[in-house]
Amino acid sequence: MKIFNILLSAFRALQRNKMRSFLTMLGIIIGVGAVIAMLAIGQGAEYSVKEQIAALGTNVLMVFPGAQQQAGVRTAAGSATTLTEDDALAIARECPAVQYISPGAFAGGQVIAGNLNWSTAIQGVGSDYLEIRQWPIEYGDFFTDQDVKAAAKVCILGKTVADNLFPESSPVEQTIRIRNVPFKVVGVLTRKGQNAMGQDQDDIIIAPYTTVIRRLSHWPNLRFVLISATSLRDMPVAQKQITDLLRMRHKIQAFDADDFTIRNQTDLAATATATTDILTILLASIASVSLLVGGIGIMNIMLVSVTERTREIGIRMSIGARSRDILTQFLIEALVLSLLGGIVGIILGIAGSSIISSIAKWPTIVTAFSIILSFGFSIAIGIFFGFYPARKAAMLNPIDALRYE
Amino acid sequence: MIAEHQSEPAGDGGSLIQIEHLVKTYQLGEFEVHALRGVSVRVSKGEFVAIMGASGSGKSTFMNILGCLDKPTKGSYVLEGIDVGKLSRDELAAIRNKKIGFVFQGFNLLSRTTAFENVELPLFYGPASNKERKAKAIEAIERVGLGERIHHYPNQLSGGQQQRVAIARALVNDPSIILADEPTGNLDSRTSVEVMGIFQELNNNGITVILVTHEPDIADFAKRHIVFRDGKIRTDRTNTSPKVASEAIKEMPLIGADEEEAA
Ligand SMILES: Nc1ncnc2c1ncn2[C@@H]1O[C@H](COP(=O)(O)OP(=O)(O)OP(=O)(O)O)[C@@H](O)[C@H]1O
Ligand SMILES: [Mg+2]
Numbered sequence: 115m116k117i118f119n120i121l122l123s124a125f126r127a128l129q130r131n132k133m134r135s136f137l138t139m140l141g142i143i144i145g146v147g148a149v150i151a152m153l154a155i156g157q158g159a160e161y162s163v164k165e166q167i168a169a170l171g172t173n174v175l176m177v178f179p180g181a182q183q184q185a186g187v188r189t190a191a192g193s194a195t196t197l198t199e200d201d202a203l204a205i206a207r208e209c210p211a212v213q214y215i216s217p218g219a220f221a222g223g224q225v226i227a228g229n230l231n232w233s234t235a236i237q238g239v240g241s242d243y244l245e246i247r248q249w250p251i252e253y254g255d256f257f258t259d260q261d262v263k264a265a266a267k268v269c270i271l272g273k274t275v276a277d278n279l280f281p282e283s284s285p286v287e288q289t290i291r292i293r294n295v296p297f298k299v300v301g302v303l304t305r306k307g308q309n310a311m312g313q314d315q316d317d318i319i320i321a322p323y324t325t326v327i328r329r330l331s332h333w334p335n336l337r338f339v340l341i342s343a344t345s346l347r348d349m350p351v352a353q354k355q356i357t358d359l360l361r362m363r364h365k366i367q368a369f370d371a372d373d374f375t376i377r378n379q380t381d382l383a384a385t386a387t388a389t390t391d392i393l394t395i396l397l398a399s400i401a402s403v404s405l406l407v408g409g410i411g412i413m414n415i416m417l418v419s420v421t422e423r424t425r426e427i428g429i430r431m432s433i434g435a436r437s438r439d440i441l442t443q444f445l446i447e448a449l450v451l452s453l454l455g456g457i458v459g460i461i462l463g464i465a466g467s468s469i470i471s472s473i474a475k476w477p478t479i480v481t482a483f484s485i486i487l488s489f490g491f492s493i494a495i496g497i498f499f500g501f502y503p504a505r506k507a508a509m510l511n512p513i514d515a516l517r518y519e
Numbered sequence: 520m521i522a523e524h525q526s527e528p529a530g531d532g533g534s535l536i537q538i539e540h541l542v543k544t545y546q547l548g549e550f551e552v553h554a555l556r557g558v559s560v561r562v563s564k565g566e567f568v569a570i571m572g573a574s575g576s577g578k579s580t581f582m583n584i585l586g587c588l589d590k591p592t593k594g595s596y597v598l599e600g601i602d603v604g605k606l607s608r609d610e611l612a613a614i615r616n617k618k619i620g621f622v623f624q625g626f627n628l629l630s631r632t633t634a635f636e637n638v639e640l641p642l643f644y645g646p647a648s649n650k651e652r653k654a655k656a657i658e659a660i661e662r663v664g665l666g667e668r669i670h671h672y673p674n675q676l677s678g679g680q681q682q683r684v685a686i687a688r689a690l691v692n693d694p695s696i697i698l699a700d701e702p703t704g705n706l707d708s709r710t711s712v713e714v715m716g717i718f719q720e721l722n723n724n725g726i727t728v729i730l731v732t733h734e735p736d737i738a739d740f741a742k743r744h745i746v747f748r749d750g751k752i753r754t755d756r757t758n759t760s761p762k763v764a765s766e767a768i769k770e771m772p773l774i775g776a777d778e779e780e781a782a
Contacts, residue, residue, distance in 0.1 A: 119643045122643075130629075130631040131631070425627075426629060428627075429627050429629060430640070430644075431612065432586070432588055433615065433616065433641040434612050434616020434644040434692075435612060435616075435643075435644050436608070436609045436613075437608060437609075437612075438609075511588065511589055512588040512615070513589040516623075
C-alpha cells in the first residue's frame, strides 16, 4: 500500500468518526494544556520570589526584633521591643564589616495633596536606605542625614503615589499631609513594579525614620534594621559582628537565645523556596491528575471504539489489507490525533498561562520541560491506546476479526 | 433435469479450485466441534455453484476457507494452481485482494463511508493509481446499477442496494471468483432475484460464482448444486436448466412480492 493511500485512509477514518476523534483529542488537549499552565504558574512563582530577593539588593542583611522561631519564621514584627535606635547606631559605629545601615519604621495612613487623597504605607528609613536597596531616584533628591537627625518633615514618593496625588504637576517641593502632618516632597523614586506577591512596590512613601517614629507611628523602637555588608564575602563576618554586638548590648547570657533575628538573602531565599516548593508540589499534583484524567479519557475512547474498529479491521482484511497496512493506518491515525491534540493543548496551555498572569497578576513561565513532559506523555498514551488494540486485531484471522463482538 | 455432476476430467489445469479432504475442527474448551469432516471438491472456471444444506452443516465454514478468511485444520486447497495452505498471511491477503471477491449476508460495509468509498477500498491495497482506482470504482458501481447512489452512505440505502454495493466492492478488482454467503438472506424475494441477476450476468462474463443459500428458488439460478450435511458433501449435481433471473423478474409482481408469489 502506498504511503499516500495510507494517509488518505487514516484521514478518512478520522473524519468519519468526528466525535471519537474529537473526544480523543480533547483528552490530549486537556492533559497537555493543564500541565503547561500549572507548571507555568509554579515556575513563575519561583522566578518572582528569586527576583524579589535579588531586588532587595546584594549583600543585604536584615535585623528584626524578637527571637527566631523553630521553623525559621520570625515572630510578628514588633512583638518584641528589643531593637532600638541606639542599637542601630552602635552597629554602624562598631561593626567594620558593615557598609551601610538604615533603621526602619512603619506607618500607614491617608495622604492628602490638594483635593486628592491616597491611602498608602509610609516607611521610615535612614539616609543610606536607597544605597542598600539600590533604588535610584527619578527626580528630586533623597533626604539627608541632617533631615534624619532633625526629624524633618520631608518625604519621597513612590511612582504610584506620585501618579495618583500629582497626576498633572511635579510633586517635588509640594506639600502633602500624612495623617494631617504636613510633609514636603523632595523626590520621586523610579518605578520598581510588582513583587512576587503581586504587591505594587511603588505604592509607598519614604520618610526619615525619626520623623515616622515621632510624628506618625508613636512607637519608639525600630521594626527592622537594614544593613549592607562591605562585600558578599564579608556577609558572615558582618553577621557575626552584629550578633556579638547586639548580644552584648542586650546582656544575653552565654546559653540564652538571641532576642533578635538576623536574616540574609540565603535565609530569605530558603524560606521563600520552601513556600514555592509547596506550591510547586501542589500544582504538580494537580497537573499530574489532569494528565492522568486526560490519559484515561484517551484510553477510554480508544478502547470503547475497539469493537467497531475490530470489525472494520476484519472488513479491510477480507478485501486484501495486510496486517502492516492496518497497523500503519492506525498508527498514523493515532499520531495525527495526538499531534493535533498536543499542539492545540500547547497553544491552550500558553494562552491559559498568560490569561492567569493577567487576571491573577501572577507571573507565569512556560518552560520547554513542561511542554515536552505533557506532550510526550499524552502522545505516548494516545499512540499506545490507539495502536495497541489495532495491533491485536490485525493479528487475528480475518474471520475472527469480522465476528468480533 | 438434474443430473449427477461429473468432475471435469479435462486436464487438471482446468480446475480453478481443487479441494481435498478438508477438515475444520473448532476447539471450544473441552469440546471439539467438527464443522467440516473431509470435504473434497473441484470447481472449474466459469461455474455457478449453489451450496445448500441445513443450518450448522458447515457451509459458512467452507466458504470462509475458500475465501482465505480462515484456515482449515487439515486438508489441501489449491486455487489456480497455488497451494493456499503454504502461503503466508501477507500472501493470503494478496489473494483475497486480487482473486477473490467476498459477499456477506450482513453486507459488511464500512459505516459512515459512502458507497463509492466502500467500493474503491480493495484498490487501496493494490497497485492501482488514483485515476485507475476512481475509474474502476465508478465502473463497478454502474455495473450493479447504483450509479445514482454513488455518494450515499450505507444507512441511506436499502438492503438490496447495500448488497449491490458489496457486490460492486467484490468485483472491483476483477476477481476470478465471487464467493457469496447467503447474499439474499436479508432481502425480499424480488430483490433477491435482482441480486441473482447480477450474479448471473457476472457469471456470463466469465467470473466463477459460488454462493450459499437456503432457498431452492435462489439455487435454481445456479448451474450446479452442492448440498452439505454434517460437515460433508451429501450431493453434488449439475442443474441442466437453470432459471434466468432477467426473465424471472418479469413474472414477478412489483408490490407485495412475497405474499402474492406464495399464493
Ligand atoms: N468460531 C466457531 N467456533 C466454534 N464453533 C463454530 C464456529 N464457527 C462455526 N462453528 C460451528 O461449526 C458448525 C458449522 O457452522 P457453519 O457456520 O459453517 O454452519 P452453516 O452451514 O453456515 O449454518 P447456517 O446455515 O446456519 O449459516 C456449527 O456447528 C457451528 O456451531
Ligand atoms: Mg452460515
